[in-house]
Each structure stands twice: as structure tokens, then as C-alpha cells.
Amino acid sequence: MAQIEFHGVTKRFDSGQEALVNVDVSFAEGSMAFLTGHSGAGKSTFLKLLLCLDQPSRGQILVNGVNVTRMNGRRLAHYRQHLGAVFQDHHLLGHRSVFDNVSLPLRITGMKEKDIARRVRAALSRVGLLEKERLYPRYLSTGEQQRVGIARAVVNRPKILLADEPTGNLDPELSRDIMKLFEQFNQVGTTVIVASHDRDLIESMGLRIIELDQGAVIRDGVNTRLDPPVREDADG
Amino acid sequence: MAEATEQHAGTRRRSGDPWPPVRTGVGAWWRDHLRIARETVHFVSARLGTSLLVWLLVGIALALPAGLYLIERNLSGMTAAWEGRPGLTAYFELGANEQQIRAVVDVLEKDRAVADVSVTSPDQALAEFRRYTDLADALDLLESNPLPASLKATLAPGVETAVLDPLLDRVGSLPGVAEVVLEKTWLERVSDISSVVSRLGVILGLLFGTGALLVTATSVRLAIEARLEELKVLKLIGATERQMRRPFLYFGAFYGLGGGLLAAMLISLCLLIVEAPLSNLLGSYDQELHLAGFDAVFLGGLLTIGALLGVLGALVAARQRINDLEIL
Ligand SMILES: Nc1ncnc2c1ncn2[C@@H]1O[C@H](COP(=O)(O)OP(=O)(O)O)[C@@H](O)[C@H]1O
Ligand SMILES: [Mg+2]
Numbered sequence: 001m002a003q004i005e006f007h008g009v010t011k012r013f014d015s016g017q018e019a020l021v022n023v024d025v026s027f028a029e030g031s032m033a034f035l036t037g038h039s040g041a042g043k044s045t046f047l048k049l050l051l052c053l054d055q056p057s058r059g060q061i062l063v064n065g066v067n068v069t070r071m072n073g074r075r076l077a078h079y080r081q082h083l084g085a086v087f088q089d090h091h092l093l094g095h096r097s098v099f100d101n102v103s104l105p106l107r108i109t110g111m112k113e114k115d116i117a118r119r120v121r122a123a124l125s126r127v128g129l130l131e132k133e134r135l136y137p138r139y140l141s142t143g144e145q146q147r148v149g150i151a152r153a154v155v156n157r158p159k160i161l162l163a164d165e166p167t168g169n170l171d172p173e174l175s176r177d178i179m180k181l182f183e184q185f186n187q188v189g190t191t192v193i194v195a196s197h198d199r200d201l202i203e204s205m206g207l208r209i210i211e212l213d214q215g216a217v218i219r220d221g222v223n224t225r226l227d228p229p230v231r232e233d234a235d236g
Numbered sequence: 237m238a239e240a241t242e243q244h245a246g247t248r249r250r251s252g253d254p255w256p257p258v259r260t261g262v263g264a265w266w267r268d269h270l271r272i273a274r275e276t277v278h279f280v281s282a283r284l285g286t287s288l289l290v291w292l293l294v295g296i297a298l299a300l301p302a303g304l305y306l307i308e309r310n311l312s313g314m315t316a317a318w319e320g321r322p323g324l325t326a327y328f329e330l331g332a333n334e335q336q337i338r339a340v341v342d343v344l345e346k347d348r349a350v351a352d353v354s355v356t357s358p359d360q361a362l363a364e365f366r367r368y369t370d371l372a373d374a375l376d377l378l379e380s381n382p383l384p385a386s387l388k389a390t391l392a393p394g395v396e397t398a399v400l401d402p403l404l405d406r407v408g409s410l411p412g413v414a415e416v417v418l419e420k421t422w423l424e425r426v427s428d429i430s431s432v433v434s435r436l437g438v439i440l441g442l443l444f445g446t447g448a449l450l451v452t453a454t455s456v457r458l459a460i461e462a463r464l465e466e467l468k469v470l471k472l473i474g475a476t477e478r479q480m481r482r483p484f485l486y487f488g489a490f491y492g493l494g495g496g497l498l499a500a501m502l503i504s505l506c507l508l509i510v511e512a513p514l515s516n517l518l519g520s521y522d523q524e525l526h527l528a529g530f531d532a533v534f535l536g537g538l539l540t541i542g543a544l545l546g547v548l549g550a551l552v553a554a555r556q557r558i559n560d561l562e563i564l
Contacts, residue, residue, distance in 0.1 A: 051472070064254035073477070079255045080474030091469050105473040107271060109257075110264025152473070156258065 001065060002026035003191055004050070004160070009059035011045050011215070019045035020056070021215040027193065029159075032186040034202040035195040037212035043195035046212070047162050050193075051085060052076055063160075081109065084153030084161040084190075088168035091149065092137040098124070098148050099133040105156045123151040127181060143174040147181070154185055161185055163194040167201065175201055183207075268479065276486040279459070287494070290455045294495025294542065297448040299502040301441035302538055306503065308437055309529040311430035323350075323390040324400065326407055329414045330384050336412030337385060343410065344389045347403055351392040358383050384414065445545060452491045452549030456484045460557045471561055484554040485547050492546020496539040503530070 004027040011020040019042045027033060035043045048054045049061060052068055060067045063079075071079060092101050102123055106116045124130045127147040129140075137145055146166060153161060163182065167175035179194070179201060186192040196202055202209060211219035280287045326340060337355060344350045356364070361383040362375065375382070391400075400418060408416045460467065463483075470480050507530065 053472075066254055074257070075255075077474045077476040077479075078257045080472065081258055082255045083474070085472055091465065091472070093466050093469060104469065108268070108470065108473065108475045108479055110267045111258075112263075112267070156473075 003029040003031075003064060004193075005062040006046075007060050007062070009049065009056045009061060011042070011049060011054070012057045018215050020049070020212075023059070023212075023215075023217055025210060025217060025220060027191055030186070030189050030191055031208070032183065032192040033194075033208040033210055034205070035193060035210050035212065036197060036199060036202060039197060040214075041212040042215040043197075043212060044164050045215075047085075047164050047193070047195055050162060051080065051083060081105070081156060082159055084156070084158035086146075086149050086153045086161070086163040086166045088165035092145055092152075094137055096136075097133065098129065098135055098137065098140070101137065101148060102133075102151045102155050105152060109156070119155055120151075123155040124148075126154065126184075127151045142169050143177070146170065146174075146178060150178070150181060154190075158190065160191045160193070163192075165196055166194060167196060167198060172201070176204075179205060268482070272483050272486055276483060276490055279483075280487070280490055286455070286458075287491070290451060290491045291494035291498050293451045294448045294491060294546070295498025295502055297444040297451065298495055298499035298538060298542055298545075299506075300444050301437055302499055302534075303503050303506060304433055304437035304440060306529050306534070308430055308434040311433060312427070323388055324404065324407075324416055324418045325386060325388050326413055327415045327417075328385045328387075328412050330382075332385060332412030332414075336410070337387070340407060340410050340413060341387060343407060344387075344403075349392055349395045349400060349403060350389045352390040353387055355387045356385065358385050361386065445541075448492070448495060448542070448545045449549040449552070452488050452495075452546040453553040455491055456487050456550040456553040457557065459487050460484060460554065464561075467558065467561055471558075477558060480558050481551070481554045484550045488546035488548070488550025489543045490546070492542040492544065492549075493539055494542075495546070496542025499542065500535055500538055 006023045006025045009020055009023040010018065012018045023046070035046055037043055045054070049056055049069070050063075052071060055069050061069050068076075068079060093104075096104075099120055103116050103120045106119055111119075121130060121133070124133055127150050129144060129147055129151065132140060132144065137148065140148065146169075150163075150166070153163075161182070166182070167178050170178065175198065182192050182194055183205070194202075206222070208222050209219065210217060328337060328340075341353050341355060344353050358381045362381050365375070365383060404416050404418060407413060467480055
């Protein structure tokens with residue numbers, strides 16, 4: 001059984017705009033995949049629905065066999081505690097130090113200070129920022145800020161790591177480093193889904209790519225060359 | 237959707253809850269509260285100007301009804317203290333003799349509305365007059381005692397002054413009686429005032445309580461706006477709604493408590509200002525200034541009500557804002 005399954009998922013906004021149209025995809029536990037497509041293709045909506053920040057208009061999303069689209073309250077909160085999410089504009093809190101930003105997911109679980117410190121330092125050393133833990137985000141470069149965001153996303157050891165345009169503001173060199181970082185987290189068993197419109201970058205990774213166009217999946221497979229439109233069977 | 241969930245229910249049962257709450261042992265709840273309390277103090281003290289303003293607004297809103305409550309309590313305390321004292325006083329004519337006085341005493345003592353009768357003879361009246369005034373020397377110049385005899389009848393408890401009219405008429409028509417006076421006017425006035433004040437207190441309490449609530453709701457709303465980014469992050473990383481609301485409930489409680497404290501200070505300031513003239517006024521009616529009700533229970537109540545209103549205001553503000561939080 002796949003860990004994540006989209007079954008006929010459609011998202012239509014009140015405006016009538018359809019961001020996802022009848023999407024059927026699944027992700028095995030411990031796999032890694034890229035979501036790609038033009039701006040407005042529906043990549044962010046895909047991740048938003050998976051994070052239960054919005055509900056699909058039709059269809060269902062199963063995670064570990066449970067339909068997550070109608071969850072609410074504590075159960076939804078606990079579900080999110082088992083996910084990690086990274087964004088282009090990283091959502092770091094300016095009035096908190098790097099350490100405090102990264103520790104936030106642990107603090108809300110009421111973890112002991114000692115354990116928090118250990119876990120935060122482990123996460124920061126994974127992204128290579130251990131020596132910057134006392135600094136405030138504004139004193140870091142964009143690439144470093146993004147890595148702080150990643151450390152925060154993985155600090156609670158999520159089973160699933162989602163990223164929406166994590167390299168959006170970065171130059172190619174740094175972008176590559178970030179993608180390698182995600183690959184490392186995938187190699188220790190985390191399921192990783194990264195949305196990115198940077199075709200060159202994701203094609204060079206040699207991993208599964210799901211392409212969206214106007215909300216529909218038009219391609220799904222391990223592919224290094226995307227240019228010829230080929231019909232695809234979506235077996236992951 | 238339901239079928240799908242059921243279809244996988246077997247898997248779920250075998251593996252348990254796929255997303256169990258992250259267990260961090262007992263004390264997790266306390267640690268969360270402690271952390272938020274610390275952050276609240278930090279947040280409030282970082283915006284001391286705004287916080288003081290909020291405290292002042294809430295304080296004034298609470299001080300008015302609370303002050304009226306105190307006034308009402310003391311007025312009704314005054315009428316209660318006087319309850320044994322109302323009565324009627326009969327003044328005799330200067331030439332009234334012992335028998336005439338006896339006859340009046342008999343009539344009054346037989347009446348069930350009257351609890352107690354005491355007679356003041358002309359000599360006693362004169363002695364009292366000497367004691368209380370500086371005019372005693374002037375009296376020595378007079379050949380005879382100019383003061384009449386009088387008697388004072390205390391009414392039985394619970395007697396309505398209205399039923400006394402026949403008795404008044406009867407005593408007034410007895411020989412030797414010059415005048416009968418019912419001492420009721422002051423009392424009735426005080427009790428009227430106290431019921432007006434009490435109703436006013438309820439109305440003002442509701443109005444200003446709502447005001448205090450709105451002030452804290454607005455301030456909490458501002459605090460939420462200032463921390464919107466943080467709320468988004470919190471929601472995303474799986475904070476429960478309760479956890480997201482918690483800091484703002486602390487704000488509300490903090491603002492409300494501070495408001496209650498300020499209200500107590502405002503009231504005691506007012507009491508200091510009116511103390512001197514009030515004790516003069518009461519002194520002229522033989523009353524000692526003894527302010528009832530400004531005690532630990534009153535203060536505790538004021539703080540509690542302040543905190544509750546604050547929390548309520550925060551709940552109102554937080555509920556709507558957190559629910560329609562847009563992320564991404
Ligand atoms: N809240 C919303 N209300 C209405 N339309 C939306 C909303 N969010 C996204 N859309 C629309 O849905 C489509 C997909 O958006 P999005 O998922 O953000 O695309 P991508 O991330 O691939 O650029 C776009 O046309 C966008 O305008
Ligand atoms: Mg997007």
C-alpha cells in the first residue's frame with residue numbers, strides 16, 4: 001500500500017478556477033518525487049491539500065490509509081506534527097533566533113528543554129548551521145535562511161517532508177545544495193515531495209517527476225528528458 | 237469517502253493511530269503554559285505604553301460600577317443600622333402634667349407597632365441641652381425651664397410607616413400633646429437613593445463590563461495581528477487551536493487583571509478624596525464613617541471579574557481570527 005494516495009482529487013475555488021482536476025497519484029513510503037509545471041499549474045494547491053490547509057472539492061487523499069481531507073481539531077494538529085513543510089518564503093520569525101525558530105515544532109509538544117536543545121542542534125548540524133544558532137534570521141543569507149526553514153521542518157523527524165519552491169530565490173549553485181539536502185533526508189527513509197518549476201535542476205536529479213498543467217497530471221515518471229510529450233502510466 | 241476509510245480500517249487497527257500525538261510525558265502541559273506565561277510577560281512589557289493604556293481603559297470601565305456597588309452597599313448598610321431607631325416623637329405642651337403624659341405613654345405602649353417608649357422630662361431635656369450647647373448660661377437667666385417634656389417611641393421592627401397614621405392622629409389629639417413627629421423622611425430618602433444607585437450600578441455594570449470586554453478584545457486583536465506570522469507557522473507545524481489561542485487568553489487575563497488592579501486603585505483614590513467631607517456629613521447625623529465592603533473579598537472579586545472579562549474578550553477575538561487564518 002502506498003503511503004500517500006490521491007484519488008480523483010479536484011480542487012475548484014469559489015471563483016470557478018480549477019487548481020487541480022481529477023488527480024490520481026500515489027507515493028510509496030520513503031520515496032522522493034518532484035512536482036513541476038508552469039506557474040499556476042496547481043503545485044502549491046497539491047501540497048496545501050496534503051497539509052490539510054484546504055479541502056478538495058472532490059476526491060480523497062489517503063495518508064497511511066486514512067482519509068485526511070475531513071480531519072479537524074486535535075487529530076488534524078497531530079497529523080501535521082508528523083509532517084514537515086518548507087516554503088519559498090520560509091516563514092521564519094524575525095524576532096526569534098535561529099535556535100528558537102527551529103525549536104518551535106518541538107516546543108508545542110511540550111518537550112523538555114534538554115531534549116529540545118539536543119534535537120535542534122542535530123537538525124542545525126544536518127543543514128550546516130550549527131554555529132549560527134544564536135543569530136536572528138535577518139543576519140543570514142537567503143540560502144542560510146532557507147536551510148533554517150528546512151531544519152525547522154525536519155526537527156520533529158517527520159515521516160513526510162513537503163517543500164514548495166524551496167529554491168525559488170536561490171542561485172543555481174545553492175539550489176543544487178538544497179536539493180541534495182532533501183535527497184539526504186530521503187535517504188534516511190523520509191518521504192519527500194518537492195514542488196519546483198526549475199526544470200533543469202529537477203531533471204538533473206534523476207528522480208520521479210510529476211508534471212501538472214492547468215491542474216491535471218500530464219506526466220508522471222522517472223525521466224531525465226521532459227521535452228517530448230510521451231503518454232505515461234502512473235506507477236511511480 | 238466513508239467506504240475508503242472503512243476499507244483501510246483494518247490496517248489502521250493493526251498499526252494503531254498513524255499519527256499519535258507526540259508524547260512528551262507529564263509536565264508537557266505545564267511547560268507549555270509556563271512558556272506562554274513567560275512570553276506574555278515579555279510581550280506585554282515590550283509594549284508597556286499600549287499595555288498601560290489598556291489597563292487604564294479597563295480600570296475605568298470597572299471602577300465605575302464597582303464604585304457604585306460600594307456606595308449602594310454602604311447606603312443600605314446605613315438604613316439597616318437605623319432600622320431600630322425610627323420612631324415617633326411627641327412633644328408636650330409646656331404645662332402638661334404627669335397624668336397627661338402617663339395617658340400618652342399608655343396609649344403607645346398598648347399599640348403593637350410600638351416597641352419601646354421613653355420619656356424625657358423637662359429637667360432631663362434641660363440637662364441634655366446644657367451638655368450639647370454653649371447656651372447654658374443664657375438659660376440660667378430664665379426663671380423657669382422653657383423646654384417641654386417629650387417622649388420617644390421606637391417602632392417594632394418591620395412596621396410600615398404608613399400604618400402609623402391613625403396612631404399619630406390619636407396621640408396628637410390627646411390633651412397636653414403639642415406635636416407628634418414621625419421620623420421617617422430621612423430614612424425613606426436614603427433607601428430610595430440606595431435602590432436607585434443599585435439599579436444604576438447594574439445598568440452601568442453591564443454597559444461598562446461590555447466596554448471592558450471590547451477593549452480587551454480589541455487589544456488582543458491587535459496582539460494577534462502583530463503575531464500573525466507566528467500563528468501561521470504554528471498552525472503549519474501542528475499546534476492545536478487551543479495552543480494557538482492560549483497566548484491570547486493570557487493577554488486577556490493579563491489586561492483584565494491589570495484593569496482590575498487599576499480599578500481598585502482608582503476607587504481607593506476616590507475614597508481618600510471624599511473621606512473628609514463624607515465623615516463630616518455623617519457626623520451631623522450621628523453616624524460614624526465606617527466604609528463597608530472595601531475589603532479582600534471585594535478586591536478579589538474585582539480582579540477575578542477583570543480577568544474573566546479579559547479572557548472572554550480574548551476568546552471572542554481569537555476565535556474568529558484564528559479560524560480564518562490563511563496560509564500559503
Ligand atoms: N485561494 C484561491 N482562490 C482562487 N484561486 C486560487 C486560490 N489559490 C490558487 N488559486 C488558483 O489556482 C491555480 C493554481 O494555483 P497554485 O496551486 O498556486 O499554482 P502553482 O503553485 O503551480 O503556481 C492558479 O490559477 C491560482 O490562481
Ligand atoms: Mg506555487
